[in-house]
Amino acid sequence: MEPLLYQLGAAFSVGLLSSGHCAGMCGGLSAALLSGSNERTFLKALALSAGRVFSYAVAGFLVALTASALTQLAEAKHWIVTTQILAGVMVILAGLYITGWYRGLTYIERAGAGIWKRLQRLAKAFLPIRTIPTAFCYGLVWGWLPCGLVYSTLTWNLSAEAAWHGAAVMFCFGLGTLPSMLSLGMLGNRVAKLLSNRGFRNLAGGFVIALGLFTLLSALDRSTWF
Template sequence: MAAEPLAFSMALLIGLLGATHCVGMCGGIAASVSMGQKDTRRGIPLIIAYNLGRISSYAVAGALIGLIGYQITSGGAGLVLRTLAGLLLILMGLYVAQWWQILTRLERAGGILWRYLRPLASRLLPADTLPKALLLGALWGWLPCGLVYSTLIWSSAAGHWYDSALLMIGFGLGTLPAMLTTGLLAQQVRSLMQRQGVRSGAGLLIILFGVYTLPFSALAGH
């Protein structure tokens, strides 16, 4: 499963349609960066820097797990990894559609690392300079998030570290519409994404791609 256009598009879609979750997890800190300035024009570069740092963290995490995935694939367990990736996509679809929220349990796994990173992130507040906003985003990108973790595991089956990193960049770019409008249009974005018809349709698309990802022909012995 290389980072083909279809997979990259799905990564974008997962990020876009996970907007409600993203605003809930990171919206508060993003709003404090962008709206903590008396001059709103000054807040725009800061929120861009914050999101650039956040997406950079996703790319680094994608590259790291891509290296692990490559080793697993080289060791002959590629079929298992692709099967896991397909199943995770199906679970993500169920999560986005709000039919089953099991992915939230993945967030507990990142709690240990976040205990060490959160104090560092807190020292950067208020993030009133570009370097501080960039570093804050880079640290906040490691916030425990079931959607990020499941996308990471899915991206590990991409085949190469750079493909996994590219998929995570795609996911991060998909979250931008919600994150960049936090404090301005966040309520409208959240209202749109909370419509059950939108969530159900998005969830079904992700589930279908998960089914497509499953290696049925290999499992059947063809």
């Protein structure tokens, strides 16, 4: 398994460099929910993102917990190599998704669309967002919005040594998204336009692809199958 520190750093990098994607997918919603530029608006934006990041951590914990149980049923070395290969492929797909060169992750997002439709009913109970606790609760639901980048990062947790490792990886991914999402909520279209710049997305996506290739090659180097 890749060192936990590497996974934490890579997850943070993917979150940070997915700013352009976040701007397109969630920027409009964030700006609509939290218009304005005063201190209270910032606190609500922070609470909204805190709820979202907490949901990512819960998802990472559950995936890692499930994977740990499956590891007991399979030969550990083969399982770890297989999941590393899958993680590398998924991160490469995430990089291609960020650049817009290939949108294959949208097919994975569609798999979660049905669940999100049900969760939207729950989310409506917290609208309009007038208080900080309400913003946090809405963020808890928002964190389960189908997202290919979230799903690709979750695959790293299939080889986690402990459930809390999965939570930590997804927490770092969420932290990486904070700068863009907080600025989108406060500044709206001006920041969204910058983050959606083609050059920025190509550069960010290229870096994520490089991370995926490193993960994939590391897994192949350790495998005794090839």
